[in-house]
Amino acid sequence: MSIPKREYVELRSDEVQEILGTPPAWLVSWGTLLIFLGVAALIAVAAVVQYADVVPARVTIVRPSPPLTVVAPRDGYIAAFLARDTQFVQENEVLAVLQGSAEYNDVRQLDALLRYWQRCFPDSMDRIQPPPNLQLGDMQIEYTALTQAVENYRFGQKNKASTARQGANAAAQQIAKLEQSIIIDQRSLRRLDSQLATARERYQRQSTLYEAGAISRIELERERQQVDELERQRDALEESILRKQNEITSLRRIRQDASLAEAETGLNAIGQLRQALSNMQAALNRWKSANLVVAPVAGRVTLNGNIFLRRQYVRAGQPLLIILPAQDDSAVARLQLPIVNSGKVRPGQKVIIKLDSYPYAEFGVIYGTVRSKSLVPTDEFYDVAVELPHGLTTSYNKAIPLEHRLNGTAEIVTEQKSLLHRIYEQVFTAFR
Template sequence: MIPPAIAIANLIKFPESILTSTTILSVNAPKPVISNAGGKLVWLDAREGLHVTKGALLGFMESLGKHRQVLDLYERLNQLKSDLNEGEVNKAKWLDLKSYRDLGELQQDFQVFSQACIAYRNYLAGGLYPQKRAMLKADLAHLALLNENLKKQKSLLEQDFVLSQQTFNMSETLMEEKLISESELRNEKSRLLGKKLTLPQVEASMIANETQQNEKRKEILELDDAISKQTQLFQEALDLFRGQTEEWMKKYILTAPVDGIVAFNSFIQVNQQIQPDQLICYINPGDSHYFAEAYIPQDNFGKIAIGQEVLLRFPSYPYQEYGLVRGKIEFISHIGTEQGYLSKIALPDNLSTTADKKIQYREGLTANAEIITKDMNLIERFYYTILRLKKY
């Protein structure tokens, strides 16, 4: 009959293991929501387990400006940018500059942008420069019409000159035949010369007309160039102010970085004093996957094999209360480094512990790993210890 003590010793598990440190890594890890400004949290719309979409408003940090007014302004700036990009500048929804008086830290930048808006509106439909351009186009059209009339006048004068030349030629023939007097011939020649002098005058008027048209075209080109340059300057001013508004929003407005579920790791409430770079909450995408990375010391490398069980204990989460996270060795590198041999430990239950609790992931999370290299009971462990002692 087996003594009770031996039977109990046979049941007690005392596995052989190797201890090492690990770093927890993640695929699609929960994203932290960080406060970029210190001060009071004046509004909070995030709660544990809340489903949110990327960009959703989670909270407002204390600021001199009204957050909702800044958000409305930013939306209108984006619409204005879209209209400009699509060439719909004359149909753009312009800002009511007098409506934005509570922008706080942004107010001075807004004043600079407002001046750019006012200056640019002079270059839009109904403004000074478009009106001037319309007048130049009208002048150009009138000059073109006048030029057409001059061309017709020149054509008629040329025809009249040809007829006058023919009449004069006939008069010369009649003079030779003594059918008309010398005085009548002189009168015909005078009329012919008068017709001949009229043509250069019309041609001079046509040249002057072309010169005037070219001057008008030049003024229109210069005006178009000024409008184009002013448009570029305004777009630069718009982009600059949009960037300044975005920086303000990053500093004073908390938003969800991804789609997911809100998770807190500390108590946060409205009117609480928040420090710069303080963690507010996490957004868990829902499909996060975790694994551990460990380096196995060279003197223990021969005992390690793929598939061996690993027990992870987290210094920040006492295992007596939170339990352990189980894993299995999934990969072992055959190339050693100064740190040892790199191994990957799969975590089938992610960061759920043996006590049915969850470890909150954060970047740089570490754990102490116990790799079970041989599953033995107490008697086997005692036996192998005696054998090792006999070798020495």
């Protein structure tokens, strides 16, 4: 069997090269257009797409008011520890009581009574009734003085009312008698005036007759004596009326002076009672300062694992518990901004906060705004205050509990630049 001969074609002929080396016109046109559109699209994307220019920093978010440590006021044994861990307490609420010579329940009763008595004073002082047999220890002296002042006030009020009533009644009766006597005397005075006028007229007639020689001198003198007697009676009666009027004035003055003296006595008793109440309140305040552990502010109690039992001994200044002050959702964010790139930070710039304790991939980030930056760095760092307009609500709408301190990282967005702008800056910098 014979093998057929292969025929070889010359591929490098001029005709073949002309066909293979000349692309079609439509392919060149569309290819150029596609390349141009691709480059234009890349430039447009580079001009549109922007990403932030950020300055990193460490951030600390704290409460506006720091936690307060409550300590023992003096050396002593605990009589009662009333606070519980995580308990919410009000300002001035009693947290613990140190053992002393006074009975705490009696002190509480006295404290409530003092507040009530001070509201009653001075309009309703009769309601002040100190209970007997209170065990008040060092405050017993002031309490005894208060009890005595109350008794003195009541005794004075009782006697003052009785004495004033008796004196007023006696003076009123005497004044009434004198006024009635004056009325009678004034009637007698009017009668005497009438008799005196008649006697004077008769004496004038007798004088005319005597001058005419119709009567004797003896008869004229008798008429004159009668006129003089009536004038003496009238003068005596006027003097009696004036004396009685002066006596009435004196009685009224004496009654007024007695009332003023009684009022002064009452004021002295009120002043003594007021002073006794003040001394009792001062003694109670001293006892509270020495024996009570109270909450300085409203907040939540944290014992930090400490357990205090009754009869446990504590020393003055020994920390007993911590109170986290009650706050709203406000918080204070502070940045430690390194000097590097710090000149780009300005107030009003956006801040993105990522907390260490709450992964941002799960909880989101917290947004803030630069409020201020310190003028001078401290230890190579600027202090930057950040305002949190949404509090601790994250970008995932999750509320972060306001703990005492939250640490994390912050990114200060100093400028939004497009990719094209950044390429231009790099090229410009390279050829500058």
